[in-house]
Amino acid sequence: MLQQVEGSKAVAAAVAACRPQVVCAYPISPQTHIVEQISRLVKSGQLHCEYLNVDCETSALSGLIGASAVGARTYTATSSQGLLHMAEAVFNVAGLGLPVVMTVANRALGAPINIWNDHSDSMSQRDSGWVQLHASSNQAAADLHVLAFRLAETVSLPVMVCMDGFVLTHATERVDVPDAAAVDAYLPPFAPHERLDPDDPVSLGAMVGPEAFTEVRYVAHRRHQRVPEVLPALSDELAHVLGRPAPGLLEPYRLEDADTVVVALGSVVGTLQDVVDAARAAGHRVGVLGLALYRPFPADAVRGALAGASRVVVVERAFQTGVGGIVTDDVRRSLAPAVPALHTVVAGLGGRPVTRASLQAVVERAADLPDLTFLDLDDALLAREGALAAVERIGVPAEVAP
Amino acid sequence: MTTTDLGMPVKYYQVGSWAVGNRLLDPERRSGQSRLDRSNALTSGHRACRGCGEALGARYVLDAAMRATGGRMVTVNATGCLEVFSTPYPETSWRVPWLHSLFGNAPAVASGVAAGLRALGRDDVRVVAQGGDGGTVDIGMGALSGMFERDDDVLYVCYDNGGYMNTGVQRSGATPPAARTATTQVVGPEPGNVFGQGKDMARIAIAHDVRYVATASIADLRDLEEKVTRAMSFHGARYLHVLVPCPLGWGTESAATVRTARLAVESGFFPVIEAVEGEVTSVRRIRRRVPVEDYLVDQGRFAHLFKPVRRQEVIDHLQAIADRNIARYGLVEPVAALPSSAPPAPTAPPAPPVRPEVP
Numbered sequence: 001m002l003q004q005v006e007g008s009k010a011v012a013a014a015v016a017a018c019r020p021q022v023v024c025a026y027p028i029s030p031q032t033h034i035v036e037q038i039s040r041l042v043k044s045g046q047l048h049c050e051y052l053n054v055d056c057e058t059s060a061l062s063g064l065i066g067a068s069a070v071g072a073r074t075y076t077a078t079s080s081q082g083l084l085h086m087a088e089a090v091f092n093v094a095g096l097g098l099p100v101v102m103t104v105a106n107r108a109l110g111a112p113i114n115i116w117n118d119h120s121d122s123m124s125q126r127d128s129g130w131v132q133l134h135a136s137s138n139q140a141a142a143d144l145h146v147l148a149f150r151l152a153e154t155v156s157l158p159v160m161v162c163m164d165g166f167v168l169t170h171a172t173e174r175v176d177v178p179d180a181a182a183v184d185a186y187l188p189p190f191a192p193h194e195r196l197d198p199d200d201p202v203s204l205g206a207m208v209g210p211e212a213f214t215e216v217r218y219v220a221h222r223r224h225q226r227v228p229e230v231l232p233a234l235s236d237e238l239a240h241v242l243g244r245p246a247p248g249l250l251e252p253y254r255l256e257d258a259d260t261v262v263v264a265l266g267s268v269v270g271t272l273q274d275v276v277d278a279a280r281a282a283g284h285r286v287g288v289l290g291l292a293l294y295r296p297f298p299a300d301a302v303r304g305a306l307a308g309a310s311r312v313v314v315v316e317r318a319f320q321t322g323v324g325g326i327v328t329d330d331v332r333r334s335l336a337p338a339v340p341a342l343h344t345v346v347a348g349l350g351g352r353p354v355t356r357a358s359l360q361a362v363v364e365r366a367a368d369l370p371d372l373t374f375l376d377l378d379d380a381l382l383a384r385e386g387a388l389a390a391v392e393r394i395g396v397p398a399e400v401a402p
Numbered sequence: 403m404t405t406t407d408l409g410m411p412v413k414y415y416q417v418g419s420w421a422v423g424n425r426l427l428d429p430e431r432r433s434g435q436s437r438l439d440r441s442n443a444l445t446s447g448h449r450a451c452r453g454c455g456e457a458l459g460a461r462y463v464l465d466a467a468m469r470a471t472g473g474r475m476v477t478v479n480a481t482g483c484l485e486v487f488s489t490p491y492p493e494t495s496w497r498v499p500w501l502h503s504l505f506g507n508a509p510a511v512a513s514g515v516a517a518g519l520r521a522l523g524r525d526d527v528r529v530v531a532q533g534g535d536g537g538t539v540d541i542g543m544g545a546l547s548g549m550f551e552r553d554d555d556v557l558y559v560c561y562d563n564g565g566y567m568n569t570g571v572q573r574s575g576a577t578p579p580a581a582r583t584a585t586t587q588v589v590g591p592e593p594g595n596v597f598g599q600g601k602d603m604a605r606i607a608i609a610h611d612v613r614y615v616a617t618a619s620i621a622d623l624r625d626l627e628e629k630v631t632r633a634m635s636f637h638g639a640r641y642l643h644v645l646v647p648c649p650l651g652w653g654t655e656s657a658a659t660v661r662t663a664r665l666a667v668e669s670g671f672f673p674v675i676e677a678v679e680g681e682v683t684s685v686r687r688i689r690r691r692v693p694v695e696d697y698l699v700d701q702g703r704f705a706h707l708f709k710p711v712r713r714q715e716v717i718d719h720l721q722a723i724a725d726r727n728i729a730r731y732g733l734v735e736p737v738a739a740l741p742s743s744a745p746p747a748p749t750a751p752p753a754p755p756v757r758p759e760v761p
Binding site: 052058063 | 507522
């Protein structure tokens with residue numbers, strides 16, 4: 001049903017339509033509105049599920065490990081420090097092959113503590129063995145959750161749905177929230193591959209030594225490689241039951257005859273589409289490639305989408321300190337050996353707005369970009385900090401200094 | 403406590419010996435392990451050390467839980483010796499549904515198992531979680547406290563061998579004072595573990611007012627079985643703390659595991675108690691009290707208390723811990739002074755044993 005709704009509530013409604021059987025909740029901004037709304041749906045009887053208020057994020061995801069292992073459909077949401085707190089369990093879920101679905105309301109990692117949006121949290125877990133989907137809008141966020149449960153249970157892998165904290169979670173906009181009837185037609189009840197059952201006892205999570213560990217990881221790799229193969233069909237099927245387009249691997253926009261393509265994840269994709277419209281009107285041949293699937297990286301699809309581009313600019317909301325772009329490396333690897341001119345633009349860290357004006361300059365003067373650009377870098381602030389750093393010691397008594 | 407038809411308490415031992423008299427009991431009161439049709443939750447072939455107290459304890463606990471539930475149960479295991487020695491790929495010793503996830507999250511995983519089973523309408527299947535003392539009182543304590551506070555339908559069992567034995571005998575929050583471990587070595591002016599307040603997890607559990615808390619040891623397997631049975635008669639959060647000597651970590655003979663556990667109990671150093679909803683409801687009284695020294699003297703981890711010089715003040719300090727347990731729970735009745743408590747001089751010959759030789 002089309003409604004004016006906050007992103008978190010749209011996601012909560014989409015998750016509820018998927019009929020999760022166990023939800024664990026631990027508060028952290030900016031994901032809290034999602035689990036608050038789910039708790040309301042459970043308490044009021046609109047959603048029948050076990051809802052556990054737990055003691056920390058590790059317990060939140062650990063509770064889902066236990067619930068999923070007995071065959072229940074499971075869901076939680078987190079952000080930032082919470083994702084790092086549960087990191088040990090994040091890898092564990094993937095290793096156990098449990099189809100847990102988790103929202104990550106993307107937020108910066110401290111220090112300095114910062115509650116606003118960037119992608120450093122989910123990027124820190126990009127090699128954890130989870131599938132990572134990124135929402136470019138609240139419509140995409142709602143749809144991706146439905147897709148996530150189906151995908152997770154199809155390939156026996158956990159799926160993380162990333163949506164920009166505050167920018168999406170707290171934004172109210174028009175969303176056609178998938179209704180229960182459509183989701184029921186799309187998502188069959190969870191039928192686990194194996195489960196803990198007294199009638200047929202199995203041991204899960206056994207110790208594996210050097211004689212078989214490589215093979216376990218190889219099998220996981222093969223399973224991940226299936227994701228870009230099965231996702232388009234699952235997306236088409238979702239579009240069919242919803243009667244409208246649904247997100248899939250990529251979100252290409254005006255790529256035809258584009259010589260410069262901007263690649264991005266998350267809500268900045270929408271801003272870039274507006275920027276591209278303006279730039280096209282001014283005669284620039286530019287386009288945007290949004291990535292809905294980030295892990296595993298859909299290398300073949302990206303190569304196909306960028307085949308005509310002579311210049312690629314990757315706008316990233318996280319980076320590898322001391323190195324540069326993260327997504328840029330993925331793009332470079334998927335294009336090798338025919339890599340076009342490739343630029344990284346690090347933008348919107350810790351919630352700094354990524355404005356149309358700044359992106360317009362990036363798109364229209366892409367040829368002038370160095371390999372790595374920090375968008376809207378405040379030179380005056382850097383000069384002040386530089387001056388402070390030049391002082392030998394701050395807050396250290398003279399007698400302590402050598 | 404089990405009673406006869408006339409209401410007389412049954413004592414599970416023969417007067418004058420330490421032997422447990424299974425044959426003195428009615429068949430239905432005998433240990434499950436003496437029955438041909440016993441369950442075998444942890445079966446043979448695992449890689450535990452010779453004389454492992456944890457393997458013995460876990461088998462009795464899970465077998466008793468299987469009997470109590472008619473086999474309708476799921477087990478969650480924290481990382482540790484028990485997990486490592488029971489499931490080397492591609493084998494498993496478990497004949498119960500068994501899940502291992504991480505070191506510190508077993509209570510939360512177990513809560514999730516219980517929630518999942520409830521959501522699936524399978525409330526008849528019960529949940530038993532287990533871990534060592536490191537996984538329980540240290541790295542898993544937050545999750546355990548959360549499980550207690552939510553009153554999730556889980557029996558959590560801690561097998562306490564007083565240290566991180568799987569990683570090579572390092573100190574945990576449950577390591578006794580003065581004990582030698584790999585991280586509290588016998589060097590410097592105060593060798594061995596520090597004297598702190600430690601973590602008395604059973605009392606911490608009691609403070610959560612959970613349904614049922616008990617301690618037990620592998621020296622009294624019938625008591626252990628009985629407590630598991632009682633624990634499974636409750637729904638909600640329950641905690642069982644089992645003392646399981648570790649020959650490797652404690653520096654004891656493989657054949658001395660049960661005897662060592664018995665001395666821990668009979669000295670009062672390890673109190674055996676039961677509590678329901680925050681109140682202590684019963685204690686296992688000490689049959690024949692022994693000085694703590696009897697418990698310490700054959701353990702390599704306490705050898706530095708006796709040679710090259712006897713460290714009487716440390717022994718006294720450890721005795722004071724046992725005395726406090728005895729006073730706190732009324733473990734001895736009537737309260738009597740220890741025989742032969744006078745400290746001998748460092749050069750004096752060893753004091754004569756105050757207990758009869760154990761057969």
